[in-house]
Amino acid sequence: MEINHLFFAYDKNMVIKDLNLKIEKNKITTLLGANGCGKSTLLKLITRVEKPKMGFISLDGKNIKNIERKEFAKKVAIVRQKNQIAGDIKVEELVAYGRNPYVGFMQKPSIEDKNKINEAIEVCGLEEIRKERVNSLSGGQVQRAWIAMAIAQDSEILLLDEPTTYLDIKYQIEILKLIRNLNKNLGKTIIMVLHDINQSLEYSDTIVGMMKGKIEFQGKASQVLTGEKISKIYDTRLKIIDIENRKYVFAED
Numbered sequence: 001m002e003i004n005h006l007f008f009a010y011d012k013n014m015v016i017k018d019l020n021l022k023i024e025k026n027k028i029t030t031l032l033g034a035n036g037c038g039k040s041t042l043l044k045l046i047t048r049v050e051k052p053k054m055g056f057i058s059l060d061g062k063n064i065k066n067i068e069r070k071e072f073a074k075k076v077a078i079v080r081q082k083n084q085i086a087g088d089i090k091v092e093e094l095v096a097y098g099r100n101p102y103v104g105f106m107q108k109p110s111i112e113d114k115n116k117i118n119e120a121i122e123v124c125g126l127e128e129i130r131k132e133r134v135n136s137l138s139g140g141q142v143q144r145a146w147i148a149m150a151i152a153q154d155s156e157i158l159l160l161d162e163p164t165t166y167l168d169i170k171y172q173i174e175i176l177k178l179i180r181n182l183n184k185n186l187g188k189t190i191i192m193v194l195h196d197i198n199q200s201l202e203y204s205d206t207i208v209g210m211m212k213g214k215i216e217f218q219g220k221a222s223q224v225l226t227g228e229k230i231s232k233i234y235d236t237r238l239k240i241i242d243i244e245n246r247k248y249v250f251a252e253d
């Protein structure tokens, strides 16, 4: 995916300003940046919820605005920050929504659709609760159910906007490991927004630092993050320390 000279504004508030970015296939890319720098807006532009004022986003050389709706859904899936479902539905029913781009109007799901739904349920460890109501689950289980829906969509690219927010550390790690497995085992290209810098260092191939609607830096997680760079994008004094060959971010004293 390539993002070229992208501009976007809410009314007169210019939120994305000449943003350029290349996202590598089959890698995990994490967007970091301060509150309000435009991360969620960028995901909205990538998923066509919002339209660029200028510039364009291309996928395999094609401007995404020219890709037919169902075709686009087969290429890009998203798990949003706040997901909402209509009604009191079961986990397996929610996951089945992921097959909508593949099932024709008034058609029944095919064997392949059912297999994909079962696969997604299995990958996300939801077999035992597939008949439970989504409204009755814990935060971590709900998040896994939404990720399973996105997996059933069987897209090449999976976007996740703060997938671990509101979860305790056990579920955070569970979700991040699941995301890593989706990348390694199913070859998904992952683009996610995280607020925990230490977790982003551990679970990403590439880190993208955003600041005021632009890309400030991009590179390998292990190489690109320095105290100076990370302090700049969060406008606060941070340092990076190596402990047992792993990098950690701390506040400066």
Ligand SMILES: Nc1ncnc2c1ncn2[C@@H]1O[C@H](COP(=O)(O)OP(=O)(O)OP(=O)(O)O)[C@@H](O)[C@H]1O
Residues within 6 Å of the ligand: 010, 013, 015, 033, 034, 035, 036, 037, 038, 039, 040, 041, 042
């Ligand atoms: N629907 C909207 N209408 C008007 N302004 C908006 C809307 N959504 C976001 N904004 C503004 O656009 C800017 C970027 O918001 P965005 O949600 O993309 O940032 P973010 O980096 O995802 O922030 P956070 O880390 O807090 O989730 C902010 O100034 C925000 O107030």
